[in-house]
Amino acid sequence: MIYLKSAYLHVIDREAGLPIFSSVALDLSKEFIREFIEKKITKISNAKAQTGYLSPTSIVNELIMSNQDNFAALNQQVVERWYQCYVESEGAPSCDVLIVSFEREETSHLAFLKMDYQTGFTHAIESNEQTFFTDLLMHRALIPSLSQAASEGFLLELSTKRFELIEKKYEFSGKKMAYLAEKVLQSPVELSFTQQVTVLEKTAKKVGEKFSEEGVAFQATVQDVLATSFVEEEETSVEKIAQHVFQDNPIAQKAFIEEVAEKGVHDDIPTIHNIEKVSAKKFEKQKIKLANGIEVIIPMELYRDPNVVEFVQQPDGTLSVILKDQIVQD
Structure with a gap:
């Protein structure tokens, strides 16, 4: 059973060059928002997820310890820390990032959910002086649907600092490598x-x-x-x-x-x-x-x-x- 407490959605536009941070939490009273987030959290715990414990010397751990009662500040600082590592990759794509505070089995957790953009199509209804007409539009910044998993992410149990993690490899200085565990969490992982x-x-x-x-x-x-x-x-x-x-x-x-x-x-x-x-x-x-x-x-x-x-x-x-x-x- 997942109980959502707070969630923030941030935009990472690589072309613009800077993250767009939201200072207002998502409205969790809306059922479709809750369902969307819960699905994304659940899908992190799969057969390919690696596990580990957050190192006490990790920068992310230090951020958590110094912002235990201030999730509004913590969520942005975690994304900033992640972005410092992510932006070093020449090939990592634009995306949205969800940071969520939630409880599972009465235990507090933090979720980091990265959702790469997908290309999709939709219609547009336009008009001129004579008539209405339709057109087909391409949308290049769609986030994964309800049934799709986040591209990358981790779930962190705050009391034990145990995490489950899914990550992808991107090019860093010409070398393809996974970065979430090593560079962001700075913690070793076990096999999936x-x-x-x-x-x-x-x-x-x-x-x-x-x-x-x-x-x-x-x-x-x-x-x-x-x-x-x-x-x-x-x-x-x-x-x-x-x-x-x-x-x-x-x-x-x-x-x-x-x-x-x-x-x-x-x-x-x-x-x-x-x-x-x-x-x-x-x-x-x-x-x-x-x-x-x-x-x-x-x-x-x-x-x-x-x-x-x-x-x-x-x-x-x-x-x-x-x-x-x-x-x-x-």
Whole structure:
């Protein structure tokens, strides 16, 4: 549940060369404005969002600490700090920026939402002395629609200083780079949920091959363990995943934990706010890739039903995947 407290919309026109700051907050009594902002906030918490904690030495943190009771001043100062970094890019586009003070689960948050302009078309009705006529006009400064996510942004929980972040890469002195975390927030970030899952899957496959744990059955086990860990369990850790995947092999468990740590996935896996919703969507179906290249996609509830899916070891060492009355050879 999101409760909006205050929001300001600022215009960043790169051609004009200076931001246009609004000194008046948006009218949150208007339902369409509330719905628009809430949608943009919700869409930041997605599978590609990176997470981290705002560094105590960050300029943004200093601004927050010195303006705790003055959001009217804070919101503009945060945009000014962001713009100092953003304007250094030769290719970053014009945009609008929303700064929002809101509560989620009774905890105060700050949202920074950057919305790049889009080109759209509309009609114009004109007239002359004889008649009315219509024309087609191109509008080059439309902000994303209600259903579209902000181009970039972050959500910051003020009490813990934990943030979720989506950012894009732009050219700075001829080099394309992401800048929000490094230059604006000045804080390190963890891998996104999507990146974490990819590391876990690939590392499990690599370690499994080393310890003769491979094939369709092992692949299915890895997917099932990850689905259970992220969707059903309250706490997710690399150690628990290792124990479930490599049940009777402590050496393989250790190798798995060490390798994923080297790739940036640590024991206590940080997750985005609506992890249950995101992970449920990610793991609602299981994909099984057979040795002959055939891919089978099975809904999770059917995958876990032995009356629907069964893995059978054949005398020649091959594995059969039995789907109802059909047998697919691996």
